[in-house]
Amino acid sequence: MATILFNAFSFLQKRLKEQGRPFSNVSLEIEEGTSVEDLIKDMGLGLEDVEVTFINGRPENTVASLHHGDRVAILPPGTPGPYRVLLGMVRKQRERP
Numbered sequence: 001m002a003t004i005l006f007n008a009f010s011f012l013q014k015r016l017k018e019q020g021r022p023f024s025n026v027s028l029e030i031e032e033g034t035s036v037e038d039l040i041k042d043m044g045l046g047l048e049d050v051e052v053t054f055i056n057g058r059p060e061n062t063v064a065s066l067h068h069g070d071r072v073a074i075l076p077p078g079t080p081g082p083y084r085v086l087l088g089m090v091r092k093q094r095e096r097p
Contacts, residue, residue: 002032002068006039009075012049019044030066037062040074051077 008016008023016023021043030039036053040046040062052059054073055066066072 001029002034002066002070004028004030004066004069005071007071007073008043009073010078012045012074012076015045015049016043032067033065035062036060036064036066036072039066039072045074049076050074 004027006022006026006028013023022028028039030042034042036055037047040050040053047062050062052075053062053064054060054071054075055064056071
């Protein structure tokens with residue numbers, strides 16, 4: 001097992017709250033090597049609900065594996081333009097598998 005620190009932003013917080021799921025600075029127990037895609041689905045969200053995922057402060061795609069101690073953040077579509085470039089979202093979207 002692995003423990004990660006999970007955060008969701010914007011309307012994803014509301015969606016998770018409605019489901020009774022944690023969404024902010026919460027420690028989650030997962031299987032070592034769980035993919036971001038699996039985490040998103042396990043949280044009751046669809047891949048279309050998440051535009052970008054950050055692991056340890058770096059944008060990553062949904063096939064990335066998670067490990068003990070990782071900090072994971074998910075952002076929904078619609079993040080304002082300048083932030084997309086500053087956060088590295090534009091670059092990572094071009095690298096999607």
